[in-house]
Amino acid sequence: MDVCDTSLALGLGVGGRSTASSSGTTRRRQEVPCSPLRSLMAQKQPSLMLSLPHDVYNGETNKGSEEGRQARPSSPHSTVSSFSAAYTPPTMKKEKDDGGGGGEEADTARADSRGGSYDDNDDGSPRKKLRLTKEQSALLEDRFKEHSTLNPKQKHALAKQLNLRPRQVEVWFQNRRARTKLKQTEVDCEFLKRCCESLTDENRRLHKELQELKVLKLAPPPVCMQFPAATLTMCPSCKSIRAAADGPKGGGGGGGGAEPFVVAPAKPHFFHRFIHSASC
């Protein structure tokens, strides 16, 4: 019999998500993309196969997620535009019904009352960058925690509430998603690194054990092995292995008080979280 190969395969199947993580099928992702490693981390146990399923994100996807779909204007000629008053591509129609947002574009142009840092100047002078107030940021954060994406209705409502343009809200969410994802990627990367190190150590250890076993195999069998298998019994409670006193053949004079040979319960030498299932 051959000794099986105990080397560990460390498969880091980093499924290539094409740049178009928007692998197309999704329109509106409702939540922060669930990192492929989330589940792994949840287990707190690296697996031997650290594969990143090709598109976990798409698992969440919602070809059928109608919330976003419904929220979306059903026709190019309908309703809501996410573009701000400041930027309206020539080809685009001005929004007609804007869900009551018709007037809010005017509002939002004067978005900040705290210094007018954001003004739509037609005179060509560069626009100053907006800094959101603490209150605005806090509310946006709250909403982001609830949903990482907004449907147009929510966007307009939030914009109105914050006295911002819908476009600004939209951009904030876009940036927030991007930066959340970036952070998550860094965390995932760190986690994978640790997994890799851990598995490398484990592999090394198993190789060492394998060598030891090979040496043992060449050595004379341990004492317990000198008994015929049929004469060995294991105590169900203490798991001790005993040589049965009255074996089929050799009971002979054993019946008396002859203390049978006792082998201490074997430690599960090979047990390890990584290989437990495999060895069982």
Added chain:
DNA sequence: AGTCGAGTAGGTCTTACGTCA
């Protein structure tokens, strides 16, 4: 140097519309 609002490029998806068998 890091943060963050904003612009842009390029992608997918849906809808409306025209054409054709």
Added chain:
DNA sequence: TTTGACGTAAGACCTACTCGA
């Protein structure tokens, strides 16, 4: 004339990248 399939344009929205305050 009607109808279904198909191609296309337009618009909306997304991610990724980038810039600049």
